[in-house]
Amino acid sequence: MYQLDWVTRIRSRQSRSDIAKTLDWPRLRDVSPTVWKLGFTSLLTDISSEMVGSILPVYFVLHLHFSPQGFGFMDGISQGATVALLSLISGVLADRWRRQKEVATAGYALSALSRIALLAAGSVWTLVAGILALDRVGKGIRTAPRDAMISLSSPRDELATAFSVHRALDTCGAILGPLTAFLLLRSLPEAFNLILVASFCIALVGLGVIWLLVDQPSYPVAFRLNTPSVRLSFALLTEQRFRALVIAAGALGIATAGDGFIYLLLQSNTHSSVASIPLYAFLTAIFYMLLSVPAGRLADRWGRGKIFLSGYGLLALIYAIFLLPQMGSRMQFVVVALFGAFYAATDGVLAAMTSATLGAELRTSGLALLNTATGLSRLVSSILFGCLWTSGAMRTAVWTFLLGLSAAVIISVLILAERKPE
Amino acid sequence: MSRGNHRLNLFLLLCVSSVVTILLFGFAVARRSRVSSVALLGVKPKPATPNLKIPTGYAGAPASTDQSNSAPQSEEPTRSTPEKALRAVAKDIPAASASKSKQRGNLLYFRTDASADSLGKLAVTSLDALDKISYSSELSCARVHFSAGTGVCLTREAVADGEKPGQAGLAFLFGLTSFTGYSAVVFDEQFRSVARNIKLNGLPSRVRVSPRGHLAAVTVFLSGQSYAALKFSTQTTIIDVGSGKVLADVETFSVTRNGEPFQSPDFNFWGVTFSHDENIFYATLWSTGKTYLVKCDLAKHAAEVIYEWVECPSLSPDNTRIAFKKRVGFVGGPAIWRISLLDLRTLTATPLGETRSVDDQVEWLDNDRILYALSENDKRTNIWALPVDPNGSPRLLLAGASSPAVVPGMN
Numbered sequence: 001m002y003q004l005d006w007v008t009r010i011r012s013r014q015s016r017s018d019i020a021k022t023l024d025w026p027r028l029r030d031v032s033p034t035v036w037k038l039g040f041t042s043l044l045t046d047i048s049s050e051m052v053g054s055i056l057p058v059y060f061v062l063h064l065h066f067s068p069q070g071f072g073f074m075d076g077i078s079q080g081a082t083v084a085l086l087s088l089i090s091g092v093l094a095d096r097w098r099r100q101k102e103v104a105t106a107g108y109a110l111s112a113l114s115r116i117a118l119l120a121a122g123s124v125w126t127l128v129a130g131i132l133a134l135d136r137v138g139k140g141i142r143t144a145p146r147d148a149m150i151s152l153s154s155p156r157d158e159l160a161t162a163f164s165v166h167r168a169l170d171t172c173g174a175i176l177g178p179l180t181a182f183l184l185l186r187s188l189p190e191a192f193n194l195i196l197v198a199s200f201c202i203a204l205v206g207l208g209v210i211w212l213l214v215d216q217p218s219y220p221v222a223f224r225l226n227t228p229s230v231r232l233s234f235a236l237l238t239e240q241r242f243r244a245l246v247i248a249a250g251a252l253g254i255a256t257a258g259d260g261f262i263y264l265l266l267q268s269n270t271h272s273s274v275a276s277i278p279l280y281a282f283l284t285a286i287f288y289m290l291l292s293v294p295a296g297r298l299a300d301r302w303g304r305g306k307i308f309l310s311g312y313g314l315l316a317l318i319y320a321i322f323l324l325p326q327m328g329s330r331m332q333f334v335v336v337a338l339f340g341a342f343y344a345a346t347d348g349v350l351a352a353m354t355s356a357t358l359g360a361e362l363r364t365s366g367l368a369l370l371n372t373a374t375g376l377s378r379l380v381s382s383i384l385f386g387c388l389w390t391s392g393a394m395r396t397a398v399w400t401f402l403l404g405l406s407a408a409v410i411i412s413v414l415i416l417a418e419r420k421p422e
Numbered sequence: 423m424s425r426g427n428h429r430l431n432l433f434l435l436l437c438v439s440s441v442v443t444i445l446l447f448g449f450a451v452a453r454r455s456r457v458s459s460v461a462l463l464g465v466k467p468k469p470a471t472p473n474l475k476i477p478t479g480y481a482g483a484p485a486s487t488d489q490s491n492s493a494p495q496s497e498e499p500t501r502s503t504p505e506k507a508l509r510a511v512a513k514d515i516p517a518a519s520a521s522k523s524k525q526r527g528n529l530l531y532f533r534t535d536a537s538a539d540s541l542g543k544l545a546v547t548s549l550d551a552l553d554k555i556s557y558s559s560e561l562s563c564a565r566v567h568f569s570a571g572t573g574v575c576l577t578r579e580a581v582a583d584g585e586k587p588g589q590a591g592l593a594f595l596f597g598l599t600s601f602t603g604y605s606a607v608v609f610d611e612q613f614r615s616v617a618r619n620i621k622l623n624g625l626p627s628r629v630r631v632s633p634r635g636h637l638a639a640v641t642v643f644l645s646g647q648s649y650a651a652l653k654f655s656t657q658t659t660i661i662d663v664g665s666g667k668v669l670a671d672v673e674t675f676s677v678t679r680n681g682e683p684f685q686s687p688d689f690n691f692w693g694v695t696f697s698h699d700e701n702i703f704y705a706t707l708w709s710t711g712k713t714y715l716v717k718c719d720l721a722k723h724a725a726e727v728i729y730e731w732v733e734c735p736s737l738s739p740d741n742t743r744i745a746f747k748k749r750v751g752f753v754g755g756p757a758i759w760r761i762s763l764l765d766l767r768t769l770t771a772t773p774l775g776e777t778r779s780v781d782d783q784v785e786w787l788d789n790d791r792i793l794y795a796l797s798e799n800d801k802r803t804n805i806w807a808l809p810v811d812p813n814g815s816p817r818l819l820l821a822g823a824s825s826p827a828v829v830p831g832m833n
Contacts, residue, residue, distance in 0.1 A: 194444075194451045201440035208436040212429040 026161040026300045028293070034153040035162045037214045038146055039169030044206030045108055046170055048115060048199040049135065050177025051184075083133075084372040087140035088230065091148075091368025095228035100145035100152070100364055101216040107142025108210055111135050112203035119196040144368035151355030151363060152217040159355055160304050163348030164296020171289040175282065219360040233365030241357040242366060246373050248412035249350060252312055253377030255405035257385045257397075259284070259339075262318065265394065266335050269327045280336050287340020295344040296352070304353045305416050311345030312409050314338050319402040323395060350374075528787075531568040533825040535795075535803040544575055544613060545823070549787075552820055558613035564604075564626040568827040570635030572616075572663055573609045576626030576642075606640055608663050620666045623657055628734065628783050631663070631827075632696040632703075637720075638663050639694030639703065658691040658705060660720060672705060672725070675718060679727040686710060693734035693783050694718075697741050704735045704744060713749065715764070729769060733759065734783035736792070738810075739830075742766055745784045745792050745810065748773070761794065763810050775814040776806070785826045795824035 094103040114135040121127035147163070154162035181195055188194060237243045257265075263280040266272075299307035318338050321331060351367065358366040388397035528549040533542050534557070544558040544566055563575035604622040606629070609615050624642035631638050641658045658672040672691040677684045690708040697703060701721050707714040715732035716725040735746045744766060747759035758779040764771045774792075784794040792810055797803040805820040820826075 188448070188451055191448075191451045194447055197447045198444045201444050205437055205440050208433045212433040212436075 026158040026297050028161070028165065030155075030158060031162050031165050032153040034214055034217060035150050035165055036169075037209055038150055039166045041108065041206045041210040041214070042146070042166060042170040043173035043176075044202050044209065045111060046173025047177040047180060048203035048206065049111065050174050051181035051195055051202075052115065052118070052199045053177070083136050083140040084375055086137055087144055088233070088365070088368045088372055090141040091144040091364040091366075092228050092230050092233055094145040094148065094364040095233075095362055098219075099216060100149045101210065101214060103364075104142045104145040104149065105207065105211050107138045107140070107145070108203070108207045110138030110141065112200060112207050114138065115196060115200035115203055119193060119200070143371055144364050147351050147355070147367050148364040149214070149217055151352070151367075152219050152360060156356060158300055159352035160296040160299035160307075160349050161293070162296075163352045163355075164292045164294075164299075164344070167296075167344075167348040168289050168292040171285050171292065175285045175289065178278075178282070228362055228365055230365075233362060233369055236358070236362060236366050236369065239357075242354070244415040245350075245354055245357060246370055248408075248416055249370060250373045250377045251408035251411055252405070253374045254381045254384070255401055255408045256312075256315060256378065256381055257319075257401055258378065258382045261382070261385050261389070262335075262339060265322050265398070266332055268394070269322055270329050270332050272329065272332065276332075280332070283333070283336040284340045284343070287337050288343040289340075291341050291344035292348060295341070296348055299345075299349045299352065304349050304356075307345050308349045308353060309409060309412060309416075311342050311349070312405060312412075314342045314345065316402060316405050316409070318342070319398050319405065322398045323402070529829040530793075530805075530820070531566060531573060531827040531829065532805060532820065532823040533563050533566050535822050535824050544573075544609075546613075547820070549828070558609075561607060561609060561613055561615075563607075563825065565629045566825045566827060567629045567631045567638075568829055569631035569633055570829075571611055572631055572635035572638075573611075573613075573827070574629050574631050574638045574640070574663065575607045575609060576622065576629050576640065577605055577607055604642065606638070606661070608638075608666075617664060618666045620661060627656065628658075628693050630694050630696060630783070632700045633698050634700055636663060637661065637669070637696065637700055639696065639705075641692040641694070656690045656692045656708075658694060660694070660703075670720060670723060672718065675723050675725040677707065677716065677725045677727065679714075684727060691716075695735050695737040695744070695783070697737055704737060706733045706735065715744070715746070729764060729771070732764065732771075735764075736784045736786060738786050738789055740789050743810070745774075745786070747780055747782070747784075761792070761808065772812055774808060774810060775812060776808050776816045778816075782824075785828055787828050788830075793819060793826040793828065795826065797824075 090103050090107070094100045097103075111134075114131045117127075117131045117134070121131055150162050150166055151159055180198070184191060184195055184198065237246065259281065263277045266280060267277055295307060295311075315338075318335055321327065321335060321338075324331075350370075354367055354370050355363060385397055385401065388400055529546055530549050530552075531544070531546045534545050535542065542562045542564060544561040544563050545555050547555045561575050561577070563577055565576045567574055604624065604626055606620040606622055606626075607615055608617040608620075620640075622640065622642050626640070627643050628641040629638060638661045639658060640661060641656055643656055659668045660670045660672065661667065662669050672694070673689055677689070686709045691705050692708070693706045695704050701719060703718050703720065705716055705718055705725075707716045707725070707727065713731055713733050714727045715729040715735055717728050718725040731748055732744070732746045733749060735744045737744055742765070744764040746762055746764060748762040748771070750758050750760045759781055761774045761776045761780050761784060762771050763774055776794075778796060780794050780796055782794040782796070784792045787793050787807060790810055792808050793805055794808070795803050795805055802822055803824040804818055805823045805826050806816045807819040808814055808816045
């Protein structure tokens with residue numbers, strides 16, 4: 001399987017002591033302060049966005065008197081291909097200017113701005129929709145440059161650990177956000193404006209961390225063929241290692257049922273209250289947060305490909321559990337734990353694997369390209385699963401996805417292993 | 423190095439100012455919500471200078487001798503006395519209704535919507551004297567309905583006795599399923615809670631109490647998530663008010679259409695209206711982008727599609743007609759609904775004289791007029807009255823109010 005890092009290291013004639021050192025467990029102490037700071041930026045931004053996100057349905061329906069259909073429609077349009085395209089362009093620009101920090105900061109600033117705009121927009125429907133789209137655009141812009149910064153400020157053997165630290169902090173924000181909103185609403189019912197103001201202030205502090213405390217990581221100007229461009233970033237696909245990763249991530253993404261579906265399946269199979277769905281999301285995030293760093297260190301120690309694909313093995317296990325004739329209520333915890341572990345083993349590790357295949361020159365573009373590919377494959381997967389579920393039985397949909405996932409895992413094993421020199 | 427320090431200082435300044443902003447705004451909101459809960463509404467509000475009033479009596483009853491009540495508050499309610507005044511007014515009700523019960527006119531229960539920060543206090547007024555309003559000091563509702571001495575108020579806060587915010591937060595962490603703790607409070611004419619609160623699964627949407635006051639139908643949005651893949655879904659349950667037991671989830675009913683079984687995994691039901699016998703009720707069924715009017719039989723757990731494109735039906739007091747909102751368009755924003763009337767004997771629908779879009783389950787004032795809440799361009803919601811004929815024009819009944827429930831008088 002994929003153990004390229006070690007192999008190349010041996011081939012590139014690194015000294016034995018270097019190898020011995022990397023075979024040790026990566027230590028959290030060694031994780032760059034930049035990664036920690038970026039983690040805290042994400043933590044604060046996630047608190048900010050999740051505290052608004054969790055009250056949004058209530059806010060629209062009760063406070064602004066929207067119809068739920070109107071809300072559903074709006075939620076739909078806030079996802080779009082434009083965001084994918086924009087993230088690609090932002091990646092290329094960050095590479096071209098060699099300014100990942102500024103581009104990422106702009107993305108965070110856009111999201112912070114959207115909070116205060118939401119407060120000003122009131123119930124003007126088109127404005128609200130536009131503002132939500134703005135938030136998504138901000139997210140699209142910042143993800144790839146931020147991941148590039150994480151990878152540029154971490155040693156190659158500890159990439160997965162660095163990403164796992166960032167993802168753990170990010171998820172921590174996703175946990176604290178709804179909790180903050182919930183406690184605020186508890187003490188001051190209908191204090192929606194306060195939540196928006198608090199959310200803006202927290203986002204502002206998050207923005208302050210990356211803007212004032214983080215430095216642009218420097219990377220050597222290697223010999224460069226051309227200025228980074230969209231065309232050049234697509235040319236990355238001709239490179240076998242990167243192409244293999246994009247294909248594998250895309251195939252696995254198509255076979256990954258969205259979070260919403262997993263929670264809905266869990267709820268209907270265990271005959272529990274629909275109100276437990278937010279709780280599933282909450283517990284999954286907790287498991288993800290707790291398991292992220294161990295999974296990242298394990299990936300650096302044993303091989304990222306192994307951990308990445310084992311993650312999808314866990315997802316297959318979840319599908320298999322859904323096919324059981326009966327599910328006890330205790331199974332709910334097993335499934336959310338597995339699902340959290342799945343995220344811990346795949347999300348940050350994929351970013352680490354991708355970063356390792358990309359040179360510093362085009363790293364942001366490459367990461368953006370991969371994000372776009374996985375984003376699109378997830379969209380396809382959601383449509384696919386939704387259609388299968390509504391047209392046929394639930395079991396058909398799960399069976400199809402289980403078979404699809406097995407095929408995708410086998411393909412991934414083959415094409416990722418291909419990269420291993422004999 | 424000094425540049426680094428400079429940036430660090432700037433960052434600390436940002437942190438401090440953020441915290442200060444949140445705290446200041448929090449205090450402002452806390453203060454305003456306390457004031458606005460007593461900032462009551464007059465009959466004809468002027469947006470520039472809201473007509474703040476503390477009611478002095480109930481349904482024409484003589485002003486009570488209670489001190490805090492007989493002295494009307496000025497435009498600037500102080501913070502300590504209005505609370506007392508509200509309690510006093512609420513206490514007034516038994517005395518008033520006991521002494522005047524013979525001449526009691528039609529009552530209107532509703533939810534106040536005085537301002538954006540209003541707590542949605544439960545209130546009652548006489549339809550003969552709309553400026554005399556009594557408020558509940560305790561109950562604030564997202565939706566409310568009242569019938570035959572029984573009211574059901576869907577609240578956003580857990581009003582269980584002794585429950586403190588901190589406890590609720592812990593309960594949430596350790597497995598409370600509902601996200602914001604919605605519940606249904608059963609109350610009587612005097613706004614007293616008379617049965618155990620009923621936990622709700624989601625965001626309150628519609629509530630109806632059956633004509634004899636035994637059953638309640640509650641529709642909630644099962645929300646708390648914002649995944650694009652999942653649209654909103656509703657859950658409608660029929661609850662025995664006395665015991666708080668859920669008698670049926672309408673989604674489990676077997677549905678027929680043109681005599682044949684009709685089923686689809688995407689069924690959503692909402693907007694129940696009860697007939698006199700408390701067994702038959704009507705509701706909206708949504709499936710694959712279309713809405714249907716279903717006639718449901720509680721005892722048989724069965725439902726039958728009888729008409730199409732009907733949302734939030736409301737049965738007339740004589741049980742012959744249904745007023746409902748009909749979806750007429752989706753013009754780049756929230757859906758547009760037109761209030762219409764369906765004659766159950768001929769199954770013909772006619773649009774009524776309200777030209778604005780109404781998103782409410784209407785309430786019948788009597789056999790000729792309906793009431794509904796409509797939020798205007800500002801966030802304020804008002805109750806309007808409309809005669810049920812195609813040429814009738816709407817009339818503003820009560821400003822700053824929603825969720826009307828009519829209780830016919832005794833005389």
